[in-house]
Amino acid sequence: MWFNWLKIASSSSPSFWMPVQASTVAENIDSLFYFIYYLCLIFFIGIIGAMVYFVFKYRKVSESQTTIDIKGSHTLEVMWSLIPGLLLLVMFAWGFRDWLNMSIPPSNTMDIRVTGQKWNWSYQYVREGLQTSELVVPAGRPVKLIMSSKDVLHSFYIPAFRIKRDVLPNRYTVAWFQSNQPGEHYVTCTEYCGTAHSTMASKVRVVSDEEYKAWVDSGGGAGGEGLSSVDFGKQLFEQKGCNACHSIDGSMKVGPSFKGLAGKSEALADGSSVQVDDNYLRDSMNEPNKHVVKGFPPVMPSFKGQLNDKQIDALIDYIKSLGQ
Numbered sequence: 001m002w003f004n005w006l007k008i009a010s011s012s013s014p015s016f017w018m019p020v021q022a023s024t025v026a027e028n029i030d031s032l033f034y035f036i037y038y039l040c041l042i043f044f045i046g047i048i049g050a051m052v053y054f055v056f057k058y059r060k061v062s063e064s065q066t067t068i069d070i071k072g073s074h075t076l077e078v079m080w081s082l083i084p085g086l087l088l089l090v091m092f093a094w095g096f097r098d099w100l101n102m103s104i105p106p107s108n109t110m111d112i113r114v115t116g117q118k119w120n121w122s123y124q125y126v127r128e129g130l131q132t133s134e135l136v137v138p139a140g141r142p143v144k145l146i147m148s149s150k151d152v153l154h155s156f157y158i159p160a161f162r163i164k165r166d167v168l169p170n171r172y173t174v175a176w177f178q179s180n181q182p183g184e185h186y187v188t189c190t191e192y193c194g195t196a197h198s199t200m201a202s203k204v205r206v207v208s209d210e211e212y213k214a215w216v217d218s219g220g221g222a223g224g225e226g227l228s229s230v231d232f233g234k235q236l237f238e239q240k241g242c243n244a245c246h247s248i249d250g251s252m253k254v255g256p257s258f259k260g261l262a263g264k265s266e267a268l269a270d271g272s273s274v275q276v277d278d279n280y281l282r283d284s285m286n287e288p289n290k291h292v293v294k295g296f297p298p299v300m301p302s303f304k305g306q307l308n309d310k311q312i313d314a315l316i317d318y319i320k321s322l323g324q
């Protein structure tokens with residue numbers, strides 16, 4: 001890129017304006033950003049500078065002074081239309097080229113389905129047959145994200161990759177990236193989607209090929225190997241985003257706290273009450289609107305198909321471990 005002589009645009013550490021450049025498109029995006037930024041700076045200083053200078057230079061010094069009769073200048077008018085016009089076309093052509101690059105995924109991508117829901121992201125690895133709540137990708141390979149939402153509008157954003165795309169219900173949107181260096185970067189939801197919007201902040205992990213293979217073989221870390229059922233449940237509680245709405249210390253969040261929940265008699269919105277046992281907890285994950293607890297909005301999404309029996313058991317054991 002001819003603009004790279006400025007060097008500021010191509011760096012592996014974050015700058016004042018931008019996070020690290022961790023994808024193949026990041027450098028181009030930043031170059032364009034800095035081009036527009038410095039252009040604006042030059043014009044701002046030039047125009048405001050001239051204005052301030054003229055205000056002093058040509059100020060009225062005596063009562064008898066009259067304004068000189070100035071006629072238009074065609075040369076000047078053509079210049080101040082043509083030069084900014086050409087610069088705008090440069091911005092357009094440059095931006096359009098990068099936009100096409102970002103919009104059209106290469107043909108050899110690895111595909112991951114991304115589902116946004118209140119309030120977490122889940123990932124389905126198309127080839128690998130994995131369902132995870134953590135985004136892990138191998139370095140040096142193009143990855144295509146096919147995204148949709150279960151409920152409201154979310155927006156998938158990885159600042160370090162310079163990709164951002166709205167995630168809508170009943171529709172698919174696509175984004176792609178390739179990250180060549182292993183590392184960890186932020187993933188956020190950048191469209192306000194309700195109370196726990198901020199808890200959709202998570203991580204993407206770029207790993208080496210070997211590490212990726214090991215991760216896939218372990219079932220995407222969702223198998224709980226080597227963990228007790230309670231510890232596995234605790235891990236799922238965080239990974240699956242339960243913690244967005246349920247506290248474990250008795251404090252109020254969007255949903256009932258898990259502290260002391262097991263064994264309790266819970267008053268329901270329909271006036272009846274229910275004893276919190278294993279079956280009730282299982283039902284609440286699969287069909288959350290079957291028994292809505294009094295005083296809470298019916299907003300929990302169903303985790304049916306997202307949790308296997310072992311995971312449901314682990315979550316139940318974890319909730320029981322939080323006291324009767």
Ligand code: CUA
Nearest residue numbers: 154189191193
């Ligand atoms: Cu999802 Cu904000």
